[in-house]
Amino acid sequence: MPWQTTRVSVNSQGSGVGGDIQVSARRINLDNNGDITAATQSTNGGNITVNVLDLLLMRHQSNISASAGEGQAGGNGGNITINAPKGFVVAVPREDNDVKAQAFTDRGGNVSITSQRRFGLEFREDDTPLSDITVSSRFGEDGTTQLNDLSIDPSRGLTQLPETPRIVELSEGCQVSDGKEAVQFFDIGRGGTPPRPDEPLNIDSYLIEWNQLDAEKSNSLSFPTITNITSNHENIRGKIFTPNWEIVKTNQLPTAITRMTAFCQSQ
Template sequence: MATIDPVGPQAGLFANTATGSSGNGGSIFIDPMRLAIADGAGVAVNSQGTGNGGSLQVQAGFLTLDNKAFLSAIANSGQGGNIALTVQDMLLLRRNSQISTTAGNHEFGGDGGNITINTPFIIAVPNENSDISANAFTGIGGRVYITTDGLFGIVPQKSPTGKSDITASSELGVSGEVTIKTLGTDPSHGLIQLPSNVVEASQQITQGCTSRRGKNASHFIATGRGGLPLSPNEPLRGRAVITGWVDLPSQATERVTDKKPTTSVTKSTNKIVEAQGWIVDANGNIILVAQSGQSSSIPSAISCNQ
């Protein structure tokens, strides 16, 4: 693995044939971790004679073409060559850089070559006129196959423009084919249209606690330390009364055994009656008393109304 940085006009790697020759362009295979080409430099397998363009294959972790840099498999009059790029991270095109398998000119024919690119991202600046082209003049346009997660700043066009584009056209012949396979998820897919009417929140509140005619309304009572809080109609006092817990007498007993899955329940038959008076016992304690039936259980009871 290596890092290759050809910079400047006439700099780069070339497997070209001479003008007027009949041979095909050569082949170049590059496998660096990082390939950055800038300032008019490039990698080319061109044919300047009547032969076909060569074959250029690049496998890199990161590929950058900047300021008129180029990768080309161009044929002067024969068939355009082939370019195959496999880039692990990103392909970046800047400032009129080119990837081209163009063939032919106004004097000679020839079909465009093939360009195959496999990379997560292809990034260019729209107004910088960086192109990926497999064009022809009088012959058939070439083929461009791209597999990527996303294209940014460069788009397919029917013919070359002054902006960054991808083309497989023929000026006087039949256009070629551009195929782009996007592996990433389109964020516009899976979206739903939200309703335009706004839900009235007041209509979502249940009315189950509203009191009915002839029925008592529901109550919510919060008890604090020392018992119930004071009524809102009474004046505030400095400190609440603190009382201890009171153990209520058991009203039911339950006995469960493992052998017999039966339950014995004893309920108190004494009816709770409101007190009508009080008495004082021999020790001076006040005892609340009530009447049972038609006669008083304790004749000496004092009425609460006295």
């Protein structure tokens, strides 16, 4: 249903109440100052209902208006309802396409838009050169705006946070004894700091001695007494290394003995 430079109007230029408009179509194109208007000069604006199956497209200063008091007089703004639950509402942002239910001295009207997605039309407090949704009143109370984009769920993927702060219990770890330092600082020179491009490479800066571990703190591997050496391949269960690093086939599995020692010991 393309409308170009066409007006569907039930305006009231006098004291009469503005009428209502209801339009239903699969697709509506408003272009080149195309209007659907139920505005009034001095009384309440009319109500506009637009039902669209696929697309409502607004181009080049097109308007849907139910404003009241356009003659700087009284009257509440009318209500605009756009229903496109399976379709889209699109207005080119910089072409000044407006949906407005404004008033002058009385209350602004109400605008409700329901669609899968809405592009280009944004709610604003007053008219701008962009594509606006306005329900303001010059000297009265503003109206309301309800914008429902059905394809967007703001709560999708969000995690419900607890109402009360969570208390995290920290592990005590290593406790510092009385009179002992909690932190120690060692001045080891430039260790780890790369030289500047104009300095020679200092190898000593990168050499760190290995810490010697106590025998009791290290892991060990015990070798069983090799009494079941076999040449029968069917009975072979594994291979082990002897202390002399010789490989021996056996039908016994080695036993790994691991001694775990805490890093921190009581002072």
